[in-house]
Amino acid sequence: MRIGFLGSDTWAGACESAGHENVSVPDHATADRPDTLAGRIAAGGILADAIQRVRPDMVVDLNGRGVAFARSGGGASQNFRLVHELHGIPLCSRFTLPVTHAFGTLPWHVVWQCLQSAGWVKMIPDKAHALELVRFGCPNVVHLPLSVSEISGDAIDCHLPNQQPTISFVGDPAGPTFAAQSPPPAGSMIPAVLAQAVQCDSPQASFHDIFFNLYRLGQPVSAEHDAARRLGIVTEYFKTKLQYQYACSIRSRDRYVLFLSKALPQAFRLFGAGWNAAYGLKEHVSPDAGPARARHYRQNAINLVLPDGSAETGLNAAHFEIAAAGGFMLCRDHPELPELFDVERECAVFRTEADLLRKIEYYLNHPDERMAIAAAGRKRVSLDHLDVHRLKALVRCLQPRKHSFTFAATDAWDDIRTHLHDPDVLLDCGAHAGSTAVQLRKLFPGATIYSFEPVSDTYARLCETCQPIGVRAVPCAVGDENGSAWINLTAGDQSNSMLEYEPGNPCARWTREIGRERIRVRRLDDWCNDEGIDVSRVDLLKLDVQGAELAALRGAPRLLRAVRLVYLEVCFETIYKDLPLFEEIDRFLQGCGFRRLAVYPSDQPHNWGDALYLNVRPALEPQRRDANADVLSVPG
Numbered sequence: 001m002r003i004g005f006l007g008s009d010t011w012a013g014a015c016e017s018a019g020h021e022n023v024s025v026p027d028h029a030t031a032d033r034p035d036t037l038a039g040r041i042a043a044g045g046i047l048a049d050a051i052q053r054v055r056p057d058m059v060v061d062l063n064g065r066g067v068a069f070a071r072s073g074g075g076a077s078q079n080f081r082l083v084h085e086l087h088g089i090p091l092c093s094r095f096t097l098p099v100t101h102a103f104g105t106l107p108w109h110v111v112w113q114c115l116q117s118a119g120w121v122k123m124i125p126d127k128a129h130a131l132e133l134v135r136f137g138c139p140n141v142v143h144l145p146l147s148v149s150e151i152s153g154d155a156i157d158c159h160l161p162n163q164q165p166t167i168s169f170v171g172d173p174a175g176p177t178f179a180a181q182s183p184p185p186a187g188s189m190i191p192a193v194l195a196q197a198v199q200c201d202s203p204q205a206s207f208h209d210i211f212f213n214l215y216r217l218g219q220p221v222s223a224e225h226d227a228a229r230r231l232g233i234v235t236e237y238f239k240t241k242l243q244y245q246y247a248c249s250i251r252s253r254d255r256y257v258l259f260l261s262k263a264l265p266q267a268f269r270l271f272g273a274g275w276n277a278a279y280g281l282k283e284h285v286s287p288d289a290g291p292a293r294a295r296h297y298r299q300n301a302i303n304l305v306l307p308d309g310s311a312e313t314g315l316n317a318a319h320f321e322i323a324a325a326g327g328f329m330l331c332r333d334h335p336e337l338p339e340l341f342d343v344e345r346e347c348a349v350f351r352t353e354a355d356l357l358r359k360i361e362y363y364l365n366h367p368d369e370r371m372a373i374a375a376a377g378r379k380r381v382s383l384d385h386l387d388v389h390r391l392k393a394l395v396r397c398l399q400p401r402k403h404s405f406t407f408a409a410t411d412a413w414d415d416i417r418t419h420l421h422d423p424d425v426l427l428d429c430g431a432h433a434g435s436t437a438v439q440l441r442k443l444f445p446g447a448t449i450y451s452f453e454p455v456s457d458t459y460a461r462l463c464e465t466c467q468p469i470g471v472r473a474v475p476c477a478v479g480d481e482n483g484s485a486w487i488n489l490t491a492g493d494q495s496n497s498m499l500e501y502e503p504g505n506p507c508a509r510w511t512r513e514i515g516r517e518r519i520r521v522r523r524l525d526d527w528c529n530d531e532g533i534d535v536s537r538v539d540l541l542k543l544d545v546q547g548a549e550l551a552a553l554r555g556a557p558r559l560l561r562a563v564r565l566v567y568l569e570v571c572f573e574t575i576y577k578d579l580p581l582f583e584e585i586d587r588f589l590q591g592c593g594f595r596r597l598a599v600y601p602s603d604q605p606h607n608w609g610d611a612l613y614l615n616v617r618p619a620l621e622p623q624r625r626d627a628n629a630d631v632l633s634v635p636g
Contacts, residue, residue, distance in 0.1 A: 001058070003015055003022060005023075007065070014149070041070075044069045044080075058090045058398065067103075096317065127143045134601045142394070142603075167301070167304065168270075168303055169270055169272075172275075191241075202434065206313070271284045319331065323380065330347075330363065333351045342491050346373060346377040404583075413443060416540065428440060428449060437449060437469065441469045441470065476520040478548070489516060497545075498546075523556065525556050553592075
């Protein structure tokens with residue numbers, strides 16, 4: 001593939017390693033006012049000439065720099081089109097900032113119109129931000145974490161215990177940046193405070209879910225909304241979210257800098273700009289990016305990593321830069337961290353001020369352990385988090401499977417609520433730490449809810465979530481046989497699965513196996529019978545069991561004759577060995593008398609999504625059954 005990189009893109013060096021041809025496309029920064037509408041129009045000619053000259057198969061840019069316009073219609077026409085669309089090539093933008101922050105003074109309504117381009121691939125490093133863009137109807141949004149171009153520094157130097165006993169943080173205060181962007185709309189602090197409170201108990205809950213689903217503070221985008229209405233909803237949402245990002249900045253970054261400046265004034269050193277102006281703290285000039293910063297990370301005993309408010313769930317560049325340099329990093333706990341690094345083996349984590357002081361004292365007194373963690377983190381980056389890994393993932397994204405459906409623009413929980421009125425029993429299989437349980441309890445306060453989770457550590461967290469809200473936690477997996485089985489434990493514990501993972505699968509960075517655990521497995525029909533639950537009482541079956549969805553359905557023939565809705569995860573690519581893909585599950589459920597209501601995109605819609613099915617059997621003729629009451633004979 002012939003890949004054109006806009007300007008001096010750091011990914012250009014990954015091209016040869018990935019087996020692609022690299023060509024340079026001039027950056028339009030030379031155009032007047034490049035971050036205004038007029039500047040983007042002027043840049044259109046520069047980009048068009050470059051595309052015609054070098055003829056790339058796609059153009060890759062950073063933070064949407066390749067968004068440029070050309071007149072269409074000839075003459076003095078005021079109609080404009082995106083240059084990459086006119087030339088029929090995909091534009092692929094790597095975002096290090098939220099999309100809402102990346103375009104400077106370009107009008108937001110123009111940015112939003114551009115985001116509807118099916119030929120523009122948006123690579124978002126923050127999973128929550130990627131998912132909300134998908135839910136707002138943006139096509140070709142891909143969750144792709146940040147990376148580094150190379151491993152920094154001498155490997156021998158990185159393994160010597162030569163660090164100074166210094167705790168260092170490199171970065172600017174994030175809070176004042178968000179606070180200064182725009183005046184807060186009336187009432188915007190209420191959603192921010194509510195979201196912070198909910199996330200204390202349910203860290204995996206996103207602002208989008210809390211805003212639209214849990215508290216219904218706004219009307220979600222639906223397929224019935226015209227372009228103007230959709231723009232209005234999205235604009236007000238992101239204005240409100242700005243205050244949440246400000247609160248996140250204080251919670252995850254500024255607060256710990258302030259704390260250490262008082263608690264450890266002799267050992268803690270702060271590198272950045274704006275701390276003195278914002279808080280009166282002593283600050284040092286940040287080391288230059290590149291070799292100087294890599295040396296800085298290696299020379300300090302402990303490098304703090306504190307996310308700013310722009311990353312709701314994702315990691316920032318410092319996570320990868322420190323690990324690549326061979327420095328030891330102590331990170332503020334963050335949702336996507338366990339998916340990208342092996343916590344306590346490749347990095348250390350703290351959760352509170354007291355925990356931070358304990359970890360600092362421990363690792364200052366255990367240099368050998370500190371060095372081993374730094375070396376493991378460095379190795380992890382070399383295996384999974386280089387630019388070449390991200391470029392290969394991008395190329396895979398440009399060759400998605402063809403689907404026989406269109407993703408729904410509606411919200412799944414809204415659709416579920418539409419079809420369930422005063423439900424009795426809800427089964428939440430694959431509950432993880434309980435985010436779905438919280439959602440179900442909020443939507444259906446009178447229902448009896450059972451949440452299934454087989455892994456012991458995760459089950460303990462699930463119990464902490466379920467007990468206060470009256471949800472019953474069940475310590476087992478669901479399948480097509482009763483007994484026990486091994487479950488593969490992975491670096492991202494939401495990916496734990498009874499199936500083996502396909503080597504080189506598109507979700508490999510989350511599915512790296514780190515151990516196994518023996519778990520209990522039950523057929524849902526038998527479990528209902530043992531618990532004295534008449535299957536006719538069950539109104540919703542939710543399945544998110546990491547590839548075992550079809551096995552769970554086959555273990556529930558009586559339940560499937562009665563349950564009203566089935567809501568389950570479906571895969572479009574072979575993530576697990578012998579994985580039943582979407583088409584097979586779809587055929588099975590439709591053969592059992594269900595009608596597919598919708599398929600909802602995930603943050604990686606080319607790999608997996610969720611599907612909702614309605615039981616329409618009461619409107620059909622009675623199903624034929626054989627002599628075994630557990631076996632359903634499906635016509636055809």
